[in-house]
Amino acid sequence: MEELQFEMEDTRRMERPQWVLNSPDPPGLWHELIGTVKEALFPHGNKLSSSSTKQDQSRGIVSFLQGLFPIISWGRNYKASKFKNDLLAGLTLASLSIPQSIGYANLAKLDPQYGLYTSVVPPLIYAFMGSSREIAIGPVAVVSLLLSSMIQKIEDPIADPIAYRNLVFTVTFFAGTFQAVFGLLRLGFLVDFLSHAAIVGFMGGAAIVIGLQQLKGLLGISHFTNKTDVVSVLKAVFRSVHHPWSPLNFVLGCSFLIFILITRFIGRRNKKLFWLPAIAPLISVILSTLIVYLTKADEHGVKIVKHFKGGLNPSSAHQLQFNGPHVGQAAKTGLICAIIALTEAIAVGRSFASIKGYHIDGNKEMVAMGFTNIAGSLTSCYVATGSFSRTAVNFSAGCETLVSNIVMAITVLISLELLTKLLYFTPIAILASIILSALPGLIDINEAYNIWKVDKLDFLACIGAFFGVLFASVEIGLLAAVGISFGKIILNSIRPGTDVLGRLEGTNIFCDINQYPMATKIPGILIIRLNSGLLCFANANFIRERIMRWVTEKDETEENTKGKIRLVILDMSNVMNIDTSGILMLEELHKKLASQGIELAVANPRWQVIHKLKVAKFVDKIGKGCVFLTVSEAVDACFGSKMVDLSHC
Structure with missing residues (x-):
């Protein structure tokens, strides 16, 4: 009996290697490519074919639409109680978004209204196509800096603002196209080329550069450098000492900067007062505008916004440039902006999704962000993505769904219709102080220290990105980060x-x-x-x-x-x-x-x-x-x- 058991075990052991040798051939490259596209478009596995029944085809269409428009799924169970929370969150979000959007447009070397335009159409499109419940879509500081630093090397925003603006819209279209293609082909790994450590260093360096750039508005400097490295910016600041400048800009900007930081401190101490730091920027804009208007401070050296065009988003489809000499450069800039914007949006979305206990699909988010920016490029918007500071406000305000983005977009749209004339006297120093108040969240010293403790090569990528952005340019910083990350991969591979x-x-x-x-x-x-x-x-x-x-x-x-x-x-x-x-x-x-x-x-x-x-x-x-x-x-x-x-x- 025992010998029989041994013989049976020997037979089974001889058969098992045949399982390895006789396994079927794996799918080919073309089959895998088609499969990834189908998986992106039909997440529930439904297929459409000539042999399918009408019921199967209808299920496939519904599956396709649910994958493309998640609002169809969660919208069925939407209740009035959720709308109450979303309404409050959306209004709170708009109070922060309006002043930030104006400031970020200034950072991107665009007229103020384009920042508000970017807070109208992109959030509406994302609300129908996105899967994150908390993320707030709109212009952000890092992408605004990236656009201005790269595009002004091609077109001068002062000498030819129209050509510069047209190129911004073209870059936005390319960025959206790249993002959509990445998602449809399930190429989410491309975003991972920017490692977590590289992003930490890049964000920290960009925050310092953005802060130094705001010295122009905070000090009321007329002549300033277009370069983004810290050496050029500091030289421009020191040179301005010998030129006329108004200390009133500095006093006004710093006063409201202190006010915004105090409200933020209070909001962190008392969670019930989360709305206070959220509306502080809007209060600062309103009060400073009234002060300038009533005291006629603009006649005494305080620089103001002045030209501010309101109304609905105008069409910009005819302004896209696909036949000009700068198409290749626009596509390259669009690719870089697409990756940076996706990295920030997916990181923000996943951070808050993990708190709520659900998961978001990175590839679907890419498709949503892609179509969001394509639509934005056709409606006078520049590259939009998820903002960490505004998403945190949206989360704290108790948002339930993406309806909060819709409420925010409608509120900004109403502001464009009714309030733009009142913003004529808004001091530029206030916009600078609002941007400065948002920068500390981009510098994460504790995370950089943790990276140093865990992985020294990762920390090298972090430092490379930080110093590259700080002392060279945004592109050099990104190149350094990606280069070091690739070097680490190659070293581990060889x-x-x-x-x-x-x-x-x-x-x-x-x-x-x-x-x-x-x-x-x-x-x-x-x-x-x-x-x-x-x-x-x-x-x-x-x-x-x-x-x-x-x-x-x-x-x-x-x-x-x-x-x-x-x-x-x-x-x-x-x-x-x-x-x-x-x-x-x-x-x-x-x-x-x-x-x-x-x-x-x-x-x-x-x-x-x-x-x-x-x-x-x-x-x-x-x-x-x-x-x-x-x-x-x-x-x-x-x-x-x-x-x-x-x-x-």
């Missing part, structure tokens, strides 16, 4: 970890002997785990040399013992894919080991890997009996008294 495995006593578990010293090596067998997702040209030679060095060292130390290596087992469970260089390396490794009388076995190869090894005839060269489902079965095949004899390999 020098992947390779572990020698041993068995934990009393189990069939094999693990790294350095991490688990109690694990014991199997006499005569060298088990190596490859810790690289891709076995390719970049790391193939390194891995081969490492394996041969281990074989040589082990044989030299155990030359006169019974522990001389007879078998090398490669645990390939971590290897997701392999290229021709990787296969060639395995063939060379097999030949070198065979010349020394050592067999080579492969354990747990993944789907793509075993498929390519079969196509390349590598399995035929080492023998089908040398491919195993697990490391344990490969070891048993060598030493089990009732197991498969490895000499048949």
Whole structure:
């Protein structure tokens, strides 16, 4: 009876490697591409085909519409009680959005109304297509700085404001197009090229640069540099000392900056007063405008907004430039803005979604943001994304759904219709103080310190982005961050970890002997785990040399013992894919080991890997009996008294 059980176990053990060898071919590249698009458009798996029933087709259409417009799903259960909370949140959000939008338009070198336009159409579009409940869409400081710093190198906003504005709309269209394509093709990983550490450094550097840029408005300086690096800005400030400037701008701006910061301190101390720091910027704009109007301070050196065009968003479709000499530069700028805007929006959305206990799909968010910015480019808006400060206000105000964005957009639209003439006397120093008050949230010193403690290479990317933005330009800072992050990836790819495995006593578990010293090596067998997702040209030679060095060292130390290596087992469970260089390396490794009388076995190869090894005839060269489902079965095949004899390999 016992012998029969052994025979049955031997039979099953011989069958299991066939599961690996006889697995079906994996899907091709084109099939995967089509699948990703279908998954983005039909999230519930419904398909439309000529053979489908009318009911299936209707379900597919509904699934498509629900994936594209999430408001169809949550709108069915929307109640009046939720609207009460959304109305309060939307009005609170608008009170912060109006002054911030005007200030950010100034930062982007655009007329004030374009900031308000960007707080009308993009939030409305996102409300129908977005999946985050709390995110507040509109202009943000970092993207505004990015636009002005890159586009003013192509068109001068002072010498030719119309050409500059047209280029901004064109860049916004390209940014939206890139974002939509990223989402439809499920290319969310492109955003991850900007690592968390790089974003922390980039945001910190950008916040300081933005703050220094506001010295122009805060001091009432007429002649200022267009460069964004800290050296050029400080030179411009020191040069202005020898030119006429009005201290009234500084006194007015600093007074209301202190007021805004005090209200923020009170709001943090007392959560019930969350609305106080939210409406403080709007109160500052109203009071400062009244002060200037009543005292005629504009005649005594206080700089004011002056020209302010109101009304509905005008069409800008005819202003997009696709045939001019700067199309390529506009597309490049649009790509950079698209990635930065997506990174900020997805980070903000996921942060608040985790608090509420739900998940947002990054690819769907890309599609929503893409169509939001495409529509914005056609309606006189520039690149919009999720704002952390306004989202925090929206969350604190108790928003339930994206209806708060709709309320905010309608409120801003009413302001454009009724209040723009009253904003004629708004001092520019107040806009500068509002922007300055929002910057501390972009500088996260504690997170930078945590990055330093956890990963020094990550901290290098953080510092590279920070100093690149601070002392060179926004583009250089981004390039430094991405370059260092790529360098880290390349370093890990060309020098992947390779572990020698041993068995934990009393189990069939094999693990790294350095991490688990109690694990014991199997006499005569060298088990190596490859810790690289891709076995390719970049790391193939390194891995081969490492394996041969281990074989040589082990044989030299155990030359006169019974522990001389007879078998090398490669645990390939971590290897997701392999290229021709990787296969060639395995063939060379097999030949070198065979010349020394050592067999080579492969354990747990993944789907793509075993498929390519079969196509390349590598399995035929080492023998089908040398491919195993697990490391344990490969070891048993060598030493089990009732197991498969490895000499048949």
